[in-house]
Amino acid sequence: MPSKPPPPITMEAVYAAPGYLFRRMQQIAVSIFMEECKRFDLTPVQYAALIAIHTHPGIDATRLSAVIAFDRSTLGSVIERLEAKDYIERKPAPEDKRIKLLYLTKSGAAILREIIPAVERAQARMLEPLKPADRKTLMGLLVQLVDLNNEASRVPLRAEDALEHLGKGG
Amino acid sequence: MPSKPPPPITMEAVYAAPGYLFRRMQQIAVSIFMEECKRFDLTPVQYAALIAIHTHPGIDATRLSAVIAFDRSTLGSVIERLEAKDYIERKPAPEDKRIKLLYLTKSGAAILREIIPAVERAQARMLEPLKPADRKTLMGLLVQLVDLNNEASRVPLRAEDALEHLGKGG
DNA sequence: TGTTGATTGACAGTATACTGACGATCTAGG
DNA sequence: CCTAGATCGTCAGTATACTGTCAATCAACA
Known part of the structure; x- marks a missing residue:
């Protein structure tokens, strides 16, 4: 029986590869975010x-x-x-000298309130070219995929675990 | 009539935002790529x-x-x-002193042949958690979205334009 | 022909992203 | 109490990614 031939080396194969599409989409997303939020001097990461x-x-x-x-x-x-821009401040934890606790400043809380509409616009623009039903489908699949691949990334999301010691009386 | 209330400021809103999911998925994709290809000393970008x-x-x-x-x-x-690793070489163009032409070395062609199976495995792993039908749906929507948002990125893809002067006899 | 404008590769500066290591510190076990 | 291991913030090193600028070069036009 004939063995499967090696895949052809073409740009079309690259353009259709998941990894390439994810990278490209991320570039586009950052670009749209920065455009909508440029008057705020905040990056997507700093916003999060x-x-x-x-x-x-x-x-x-x-x-x-x-x-x-x-x-x-x-x-x-x-x-x-963020500290240099006076949006947050670091305070040493009294019970653990290694730790520095993070708090929003008034400035930080204010910029957050102001930037949110721009962020909403950016998020909407990223999906705008798709039909509404397709947007929902895409987001649903992405949420699934990111969740199921969580452990594959070097820094998995640990939303709950991380907060056990934070005023929840774990 | 009542105006729409401002969206709540929660992590859930962040986790469901397209921009966040794209960034996260890109991190995961790079992580999987590097894991499958670590014996080759090539990044996703260098591979492309x-x-x-x-x-x-x-x-x-x-x-x-x-x-x-x-x-x-x-x-x-x-x-x-890539040049330092001896995978490509740069040659000055005879008819335009500004330009340096890029060519694969034998070493580069060899590593390309060898790495392709690992890349294929990586690409497959990224989508593995989804059902086959969902993989197709997701990729289809992503291809659409990236294409329709092409101009939104700072460096839009110009696959054809870029090659007009390259042995195609414009 | 001579100047204007565009293109090319290079560079400086900023901001993620990850690896690996480090000293300071905390915790647990003996 | 005292040491072994874990954790915290930090740092050095590498690799994208983008903005803006620059000199060298080329093309087009008056």
Whole structure:
């Protein structure tokens, strides 16, 4: 029986590959986000971090990285920049000298309120070319895929675990 | 009539946002690619560049950036690294002193042949958690979305345009 | 022909993203 | 109490990704 021939080396194969499409779509998404939000001087990553700190005041950097599925090393510089812009502040934890707790400043809370409409517009624009039914289908499949592939990424999302020690009386 | 209330600020909203899901999926895709291909010392981007140079020998950096939808600045360092690994070589164009033409070396052609099965495995693994029918649906929608949003990215894909001057006799 | 405008590759600067390592610190076990 | 292991923030190193700029070069036009 004949063995399967090797796949042809063509750009068409690249253009149809999941990895290529995910990278391309991410580039497009960032581009649209930055365009809608350019008057705010906030990147998508910085936005996600602000939301997480707003939702969980007093979170530390390691737990924050688990909540938004971010590399801890990368997060260090993100936090630094947010602090430099006076959107967040770091306070040492009294009971653990290793930890620094993160809080939104008034400035940070204000920018968050202001930027949200722009973010909503950006998110809508990313899917706009699709028919409404297709948007739902795509998002549904993506949520599934990201969830089922969670452990495949270096920094899996640990939304609940990360918060056990945060005022929930775990 | 009552105006729509502002959306709540929650992590759930972030987790369901297209931009967040695209970023997350890209992280996962890169992670899987690197895992399957770690013995080859090639990144996803370097792989795409090699394929494009293989398909279009003698392409220059600017056209290459259009063919794989890459920033020209970024591409400079990618080319540098591929050249340092002796997978490609740069030759000055005789009729235009600004341009350097890109060619695969024997080493580059060899690594390409060897890595392809690993890349195929990686691409398959990214979609593996979904049912076969859902994989097709997702890829179909993504291809559409990336194509229809092409102009929204800073470096739109220009597959055909870029090759008008390359042995096709315009 | 000579100048204008566009293109090419290169560079500096910023911002993710990941690997691996490190000292400081905390926790558990003996 | 004291040490072994774990955790925390940080840092160095590499690799995308984008913005903006620059000199060299080329093409087109007056």
